[in-house]
Amino acid sequence: MHTAHRSFMKVFRKYVESSCFFLPVTALVFFGLISSVSWADDPFGNSTRATDNHHAPKDMAFDQVNWKRPQGVFSWITMARGYDTPWDSLGRPGWMTTGDAYVEPVDPGVTEFPLDTQMFYIVFEAQPLDAPGQFAAAWFDINDGQVASNAPIGKDVIELEMNQRSGYFQVSQPADGWKPGKYQVRIFYGSPGQELHAANVIGTMEFTIKD
Secondary structure (H helix, E strand, C coil): HHHHHHHHHHHHHHHHCCCCCCHHHHHHHHHHHHHHHHCCCCCCCCCCCCCCCCCCCCCHHHCCCCCCCCCCHHHHEECCCECCCCCCCCCCCCCCCCCCCCCEEEECCCECCCCCCCEEEEEEECCCCCEEEEEEEEEEEECEEEECCCCCEEEEEEEEEECCCCEEEEEEEECCCCCCCECCCCEEECCCCCCHHHEEEEEEEEEEECC
């Protein structure tokens, strides 16, 4: 990284001395490289930050009652207390290299969970992919009908290959525990390694933690 930086600065100074035309162009490239590095460790970065007063459009809400029907890029998607897969698998259970691998939701359609819930799941089957895909979920507190903060209280990111359709997110209890009330989950979709921004939200879900 340091060697590349020194080489870049030599070229930068050369163009500055030879032509003022290249100065703004080179500066833009330089700052673009710096900004791209900042996303390397976390595909979210600031991606979960809302741009519209902490709201995702209401028409993006997935139908959690009639969850078996196709919705967006999913053949179906549902919250569940657990999941089941009929065989051993590679990586996260249910992910295999065979085209017919699948994951079944346990107690699907549930949207209310007790205060002591350690983890529940969002299980889905995607429509056939024409390229590997990155799916992500982030969940937020809701107060007075609005997302309380730009910062998610939890998130999960997974990738599916072209021959994989089944997957699930793990919605885990925050470090300081759940608080009774409503929560929103935002589902993201993009290419593997892509920076995930608010524009990548493809749907939302809601759940309630009961005291």
